[in-house]
Amino acid sequence: xxxxxxxxxxxxxxxxxxxxxxxxxxxxxxxxxxxxxxxxxxxxxxxxxxxxxxxxxxxxxxxxxxxxxxxxxxxxxxxxxxxxxxxxxxxxxxxxxxxxxxxxxxxxxxxxxxxxxxxxxxxxxxxxxxxxxxxxxxxxxxxxxxxxxxxxxxxxxxxxxxxxxxxxxxxxxxxxxxxxxxxxxxxxxxxxxxxxxxxxxxxxxxxxxxxxxxxx
Amino acid sequence: xxxxxxxxxxxxxxxxxxxxxxxxxxxxxxxxxxxxxxxxxxxxxxxxxxxxxxxxxxxxxxxxxxxxxxxxxxxxxxxxxxxxxxxxxxxxxxxxxxxxxxxxxxxxxxxxxxxxxxxxxxxxxxxxxxxxxxxxxxxxxxxxxxxxxxxxxxxxxxxxxxxxxxxxxxxxxxxxxxxxxxxxxxxxxxxxxxxxxxxxxxxxxxxxxxxxxxxx
Numbered sequence: 001x002x003x004x005x006x007x008x009x010x011x012x013x014x015x016x017x018x019x020x021x022x023x024x025x026x027x028x029x030x031x032x033x034x035x036x037x038x039x040x041x042x043x044x045x046x047x048x049x050x051x052x053x054x055x056x057x058x059x060x061x062x063x064x065x066x067x068x069x070x071x072x073x074x075x076x077x078x079x080x081x082x083x084x085x086x087x088x089x090x091x092x093x094x095x096x097x098x099x100x101x102x103x104x105x106x107x108x109x110x111x112x113x114x115x116x117x118x119x120x121x122x123x124x125x126x127x128x129x130x131x132x133x134x135x136x137x138x139x140x141x142x143x144x145x146x147x148x149x150x151x152x153x154x155x156x157x158x159x160x161x162x163x164x165x166x167x168x169x170x171x172x173x174x175x176x177x178x179x180x181x182x183x184x185x186x187x188x189x190x191x192x193x194x195x196x197x198x199x200x201x202x203x204x205x206x207x208x209x210x211x212x213x214x215x216x
Numbered sequence: 217x218x219x220x221x222x223x224x225x226x227x228x229x230x231x232x233x234x235x236x237x238x239x240x241x242x243x244x245x246x247x248x249x250x251x252x253x254x255x256x257x258x259x260x261x262x263x264x265x266x267x268x269x270x271x272x273x274x275x276x277x278x279x280x281x282x283x284x285x286x287x288x289x290x291x292x293x294x295x296x297x298x299x300x301x302x303x304x305x306x307x308x309x310x311x312x313x314x315x316x317x318x319x320x321x322x323x324x325x326x327x328x329x330x331x332x333x334x335x336x337x338x339x340x341x342x343x344x345x346x347x348x349x350x351x352x353x354x355x356x357x358x359x360x361x362x363x364x365x366x367x368x369x370x371x372x373x374x375x376x377x378x379x380x381x382x383x384x385x386x387x388x389x390x391x392x393x394x395x396x397x398x399x400x401x402x403x404x405x406x407x408x409x410x411x412x413x414x415x416x417x418x419x420x421x422x423x424x425x426x427x428x429x430x431x432x
Contacts, residue, residue, distance in 0.1 A: 049356060049358045050359075068358070069355060069356045104349060104352060108356050111342075111346055112353055112356050113361065115339055115342060116360045116363075116365070117360065119397075120335075120364050120419075121415065121419040122335070123331055123393060124422050125396040125418065126331060126395070127327045127328070127389070128419070129392055129396075130389075130392075133320060133323055133324050136316060136320060140314070140328050141426040142265045142266075142285065142329055143266075144333065144366075145329065147363045148332035148363070148364055150363045152416075152420055157413065160409050160413045163412055164404070164409055167407065171405060174397055174404070175401065176345055178397050180337075180342045181390055182394065183341075184379075185391065185394075188386060196380070197376045200372035200376060202341070203336075203337035204369055206340050206344040207369050210361070211357055211362055
């Protein structure tokens with residue numbers, strides 16, 4: 001979709017114009033966009049990370065981007081001037097501006113954003129398989145279930161596009177999660193309280209330190 | 217721990233006394249507690265589902281139990297009178313009272329509470345394995361990561377005790393989650409957008425319908 005729009009607008013772009021996007025995966029888009037842009041027009045990939053489960057114009061919110069990460073993904077082909085101007089533009093939104101190369105960007109968002117979606121929807125999918133206790137599950141769903149699965153209430157079409165546009169990094173992270181769960185499964189089966197505690201402690205420490213900058 | 221306390225107090229319990237607990241797993245506890253109780257003393261397992269990631273007296277909060285599920289797990293051995301009295305007592309806290317048999321209780325809480333913990337800590341564990349992008353991950357952790365992993369910031373000792381005290385149902389649900397993730401992995405590898413969309417839609421529908429009664 002982004003690429004077809006770029007193709008559509010490219011004949012009308014003047015020399016010196018800058019183009020950016022807000023897609024959730026960058027490597028493929030940036031590679032293709034740099035080929036589409038006419039000579040003298042620069043594309044700088046962008047990704048504002050301000051997730052909400054609602055979508056559409058009704059979900060608009062002033063200050064949505066404030067203090068949220070906004071990643072730009074310049075490459076060796078990006079002009080310094082184009083990058084500076086786009087940086088100045090998005091900085092005006094009050095965001096936390098970051099620069100990452102497109103490949104690193106895709107792995108980072110697979111980790112912090114696309115894997116949470118896979119896990120959240122996976123938890124719901126696992127739970128809904130237990131049809132014999134469906135009524136009880138619906139009565140007992142608690143704040144832990146609500147928060148862990150919140151992102152599974154997002155737009156399914158957006159989720160599908162995210163998984164398809166960032167396939168390789170998402171698959172790397174899903175496989176890593178399966179490995180983690182199998183480790184936990186083994187420890188629980190062995191009733192290894194000491195190692196379970198260590199596993200949970202490491203996760204807690206990493207999570208707590210990751211979120212120092214984020215309002216809870 | 218609960219069982220050793222029950223053993224300690226049992227000599228001092230008068231006939232007609234009622235005993236309850238607030239542990240997160242019920243089958244083993246209820247079975248053992250019914251054996252420990254002196255003749256004429258009734259044990260009714262209880263489980264208030266009001267999770268917070270903080271623990272200790274500092275985390276106390278008036279109204280913590282209000283509108284939250286509070287499960288009692290009577291058995292064939294429970295006297296009707298004891299159940300009525302304990303029901304009246306916990307109802308006074310403003311909870312949503314539910315009765316489940318101990319085995320069903322354990323599967324339900326494995327689904328809505330213990331699996332979310334396993335998944336949340338699993339996501340963090342998977343992400344922290346990507347050491348080469350640790351700094352970027354910490355900068356980009358967004359609200360999706362925050363919510364999906366919130367329960368992983370809970371007390372690790374409590375988490376360990378939960379996994380150990382409810383081993384079998386927890387293992388059943390972890391295996392179900394691994395199956396779900398492998399299904400998703402297969403669909404993404406095949407770039408099967410239609411089936412990914414269906415998978416996400418089903419999860420969204422179930423989650424949205426589970427949480428109708430819970431404040432978001």
